[in-house]
Amino acid sequence: MVLKPTLSASRAGLTGHLRQILTGAAALLMLPVAPHAHAQMQQSANGVQVHAGSDTAIIELAGRNLVHVHVLPGGQESPRALVLDPNPTVPDLKSIGGSIQLADATHAVLDAPAVRVRVDTSHGAAIDFCDPENHCLRLDDVFSAATRDELPLELDHAQSLYGMRGLELLDSGRDLTRNQGAIVAAGVQGDGGAPFFFTNHLGVLVDASSGTFKATGPSVRFSGSGRKDLEFYVAFGPPMTVVSAMVKLSGLPPMPPKWTLGFINSQWGTDEADLKKIVAEYRQKQIPLDGFILDFDWKAWGEDNYGEWRWNSTTGAGAAGPDKFPDGASGAFALDLAKQGVKLSGILKPRILLSPEGAPTARTEAAAYADAHNLWFPDEAQQDDYFTKRMARNLNFDLAETRRWFWEHLKPAFQAGMAGWWNDEADSSSVSSASNLQFLNMARMLYDGQRSVADQRVWSLNRTYFLGSNRYGYAVWSGDIDSGFPSMAYQRRRMLAAMDLGASHWSMDTGGFHGHPTPENYARWMEFAAWVPIDRVHGDFGEKRQPWMYGPVAEAAATQAIKTRYALLPYLYSYEHGDHLTGIGVVRPMFWMFPDDEEASRLDSQWMFGDAFLVSPVVTPGVTKQRVYLPAGMWHDFSSGQQIEGNRWYDAPVNAQTWGDTPVFVRDGSIIASQEPQQYAGERPVDEVTLDVFPAARNAEFTYYDDDGVSYRYEAGGYFEQGISVQQNKFGTQLHFATASGTLKPALTHYVVRVHQHARKVTLDGRTLATAPAATTQGDNTWRAGTDKYGDVTVFRVPAGTKLDVTIH
Template sequence: MFGKIVNYKKENSKLIINFEKKIGIIDVINPHVINIFSPLKYEKHFSRAIETLEYEECEINFQSFDTYLELSTNALIIKIYDDFKVDFYDSNKQLLCEDYRDEREPFIRRGDSYLFEQEGHKSEEVSSSHKIEIIKKMYNDEKFYGLGEKTGHLNKKGYEYTMWNTDDASPHVESHKTLYKSIPFFITLRKNTSFGIFFDNTFKTYFDMGKENSNYYYFGADDGNLDYYFIAGPEFNKVVSRYTSLTGTTPLPQMWTLGHQQSRYTYDSKERLLEIADNFREKDIPCDVLHLDIDYMDDFKVFTWDEKKFPSPKEITKELSNNGFKVVTIIDPGVKKARGYSMYDEGLKNGFFATDKDGVTYINKVWPGDSAFPDFSDTLVRDWWADKQKLMIDSGVSGIWNDMNEPASFNGPLPDDVQFKNDGRPTDHREVHNVYGHLMSKATFNGIKKYTAKRPFVITRACYAGSQKYSTAWTGDNQSSWEHLRMAVPMLLNLGISGMAFVGTDVGGFISDCTPELLSRWVQIGCFSPLFRNHSAVVTRDQEPWSFDDTTSNIYRKYVKLRYKLIPYLYDLMKECESNGLPAMRPLVLHYTDDKNVHELNDEFLFGESILVAPILEQGKNFRAVYLPDGYWIDYWTGEIIKGQNHILKKAELDTCPIYIKKGSIIPNYPELNYIGEKEVDTLTLDIYPGNGNYTHYQDDGSSYNYKNGEFNLYKFTMTKNEDTIIKIEIPHKNYEEFYMNFKIKINDKNTNNILFNGEILSYDKTASGIEFIIPAVEGQIKF
């Protein structure tokens, strides 16, 4: 494809190589991140994921040898050969990643598929060749993670996937190659090292992780440029941080968005919506957000209200606000084709809609019937759409839920030849499809930010790499089935390490009828999912927690209350995520990479570094094997201390989700709340598990961008355990006026007796797990 190296030149961080047939460019972004680029379609980069490519000045060495060229940084050695074959080594000359030198050779598939297919079976497709293909040698010690929202196990080795945002209403199973999101990024774990590859190409892309042949894995695309980033570790978590430094980290959300949320397709009237709100308060189940699906609109026209079902929307949202509820409304991209409807008239007049190849507005069917599709690839259209958010904000809506934005239609995917302006680089649907939802989210985010000055809350179904900068996401139309509950854990974990950190599933499942047992187990995962929303479909049974028996309601209430107790801990994790890209919900391999027992662990996860969750994912099961990694772990429910690197058998009745706290942890807790902001929290509870450790707690106003100007507080706790345990309290930053007045200290150790704070003896109360006492929220030292 490229031919032999003819000549080369160096330009700053770039090595530009002229091959016989094409040009190849190696660009050193920083010592750990290298871009491999060839302008096969466009002369320059045009990334929708990377908005600002920030270079780090570093030492770059170059050498020319008889058969290859070599670039090196203090972390990597890159060797470039004829035909633009590129191999990566670490600084110790250990080979990390090597281009495959032979042709693809799919496994042999024997026999005639005709009769097999006549019975209704689907034959395994033989992978076709692609315009762009990057084939990497397999060493057979690899494990692959990431690739965003994909079904199946945590480790993707031996499977193949396609990146093409797809609205598929059939039950999602492990054989699904496409779903709603396209995130062409994966992490490879080998021996003592990890690295990532981000293939920044918005056309339909393909990832075969050794399914076609165990000698290699490959990724490819139908069109576009050869454009990928090699991201070195060697630490697994550093790969995630470096990837999100390219594509953007998840911004700190408003605190209320981390609360419990309730939705249904559909709450179709003011009366029904207020009834749901009243039930939450009367039944003592905390909730912050109610969602409205498509039936709140006038004839499914976006940015409208059905005034018969929802008269005076502003008064409704105000009444709900007085009861502690925010309202989030769904908005789809399809604009109803109807003269006299302002959205359609404005879009048509200004040429804001995608067109067919003859320049005529393209029409397809979605919920409103015949509809036009805004061309979100154009800045003017995104600005127009952003301004429309004011219509919803003025009616009291607090967030926007973007759906059907793959884009989906009732007639299948949009045709390939639908035309888009693409910010001055006209193209067709093949290039825009995978970023359509991404760009819609960007427009929505910018509009909410413009008209509220608060951190926007946007939920999206479809996204691309980098969408985490603008939106949270849910995993789409799942099923009320145990298989989908099981699948939720590795799917959310892979989304998190693929940059989409603020994610969740529809708790209880969207399609079909949820059972009491299934909801009881699902809420135990929802409790630890950053986006915590119960959602169900039209004509399914009611799925609000009180719609089941008392046992189910009590279990649901228990885990929602636990979520609110952990809100300050989760908020700290989201602040950390904004800084380093690490998600709140983490696979154990992220922190215990050297432990082979966690490499394929699909049914456990970490909530931050301090909490390990091992949910029950099978019907009728009341026990499970739990693997605890290195260290000592404390059973959250019983206080039992267990040595790590050990499998245990845990009894877990229906109301028990196995939860373990790492020794040396300090977990901030809130008091009981019906909703976030219900009352001022002037006393922060510190749930302490004595050992060696440290923790930094973050506090701000929970909604504005004032923290960007330094308006926040930091509380640092350092715990050391020798003969005595000492907790040093520091407040290194105090510039937010509503600081804590007190700390309530809970020490989970029944042998604790004498307590000193700043040298003075304190009285305390005994509890089932240890002792508790209150001190002023000032700097000092606790000794016990």
């Protein structure tokens, strides 16, 4: 019999939903006790409950492809870990197209479009999860799992497992798979962890802030969640669908400040005068720059009275390098740079000094407060601060009082112009929950604090990652890596492993932190960095990573790479909005997009950059060709325009003298938005965006997006968004522009559309457009034919924001 639910799903979050179920606030159907398991099964709003004595298991549909399971020994619920979004949206059964069928006292079936769940309580409480293609997962006894603090799952066959853990600082040879399982920990130096695994067809997320996956063949077991009750989700679909579901459950990233998509220079060992000279040279050389990140230098580190929080604009006792930024505290320095389009970020440490200089038995004002309120990180001794050679101790950012107090003293630095933050050295080799969440909680402190006083977007760069961080404006970098080609090559794999954890905002110390790169190493690394989520350079104390420091050939190659990125800012920012909506960023491992291509699935040396670009950076010195795998379809060399048929390996030529080319390929069935490069994001209003369209038989979609790039007004509709699609069929190439949404009135007025194919006629909403001579300025109602590096091209200009249908015959 099919029974319609009598409860409406709570939209106040899963905790409220659970309370409603357990209190029996609505009438539920109670079926007889199962003969062997002594269990009772009853229908709930989105699924069923199973009761065995005082224990309860809730199995419910949470989406079209998603199942939620919560087992409560003794009916007791423990607090959730920080992994899951504290304010989830719980869909009702009708909205996900679900149904619930209770066949008898011991069997139930939950159906949604992309998942079927069978619950069998005839012997224990077994759950089978399957998708329409019969990819399945089984849990033999949900109550036994909760009692043993172990989640034993059986896949339908042994297969590659992904997620769980990132890659460590030094290359141990591990690839992207985690087929033996992994310890779930944030780790150190650019590592990361997430309590979920996924295959090419499904994924499982456990609510836990630590734990261990162990896998043998088709068996996958998770233990050590730290919760008395057991809560997990199962999602079905290809990799991108599953990763998106996992990130949505943990909290989607807010839109980042637009400037963080530009080029960022980090440096340790600078002062106000030096930094002004560096910025002036960027501008004089016309090398785009959006941000400058400051190391220890910006702080009055070592001064008492909260010097660790303050601009280094004083000469107090104990300061490690006094008065390096005399105009920092007043805000004049940040204001001067902002006028030149450069935003400042500053480093933060989780530790504070314990004693004033020369008084080891005394307490600094900050340390005395931490003593009085017990704000110290648990089970950790004091340590030597290598910068001042005095004793220091880490704070515990899991505590609400630590976060409140720390922000209160940091707020003046924000008000003096700090636009971003760099959280460093909060990582630990411990696998405890506290260690895993320390960076997350530092970012949480910044996000909650800054949003409480300003409408300026929050952004922090952190040295490890744990799932759940994304919702706090979080980015991660790969730690203090070495210079040199081998280290650079390894960063490809580390980045892709981070993507498998949901860490879509990834960065690295381009050029390497330790050591000094050769000019060729620097040039090739800068080209690599132009095709990652955050483009940033950094080095050890005294190292400078500006392009002109490495000779004219490297400078030219680096400058061109940066300008290419700035030309693609409309494409990048549109994909950032996609990340905000789905949790899928611009960088995608090959197997995410080509899960059925065995050759692509093994690759960790190249990736997709959005839907359009395939990127394979040069990571070997002196080479004249780069071996690249192109999946099925037609591809276009982004540098030369050459067409290459895919489903094969291709030796891409590269220049060993100029270092000025990166193997990048455009996929047929793509739409690429670009603009004229600027010296920084927002230097000039953009009234015209170019759309390069590479049509194919498959439908290609691109959503152009823009907002003010600074505030959270997009949350209330302050944005401009327009869907664009293209497909070839028997009528020709058909381009569709949807009506724009959002309340923002952008500077954008027109798209210049370049469709890379031959045309004999172009129609706009059924009207035939006139052809325009190549030498004339093109209006809205004309088109022209021409050629470019890709071959034939059809060019026309259309108003932005308007619903339009264009056919190229």
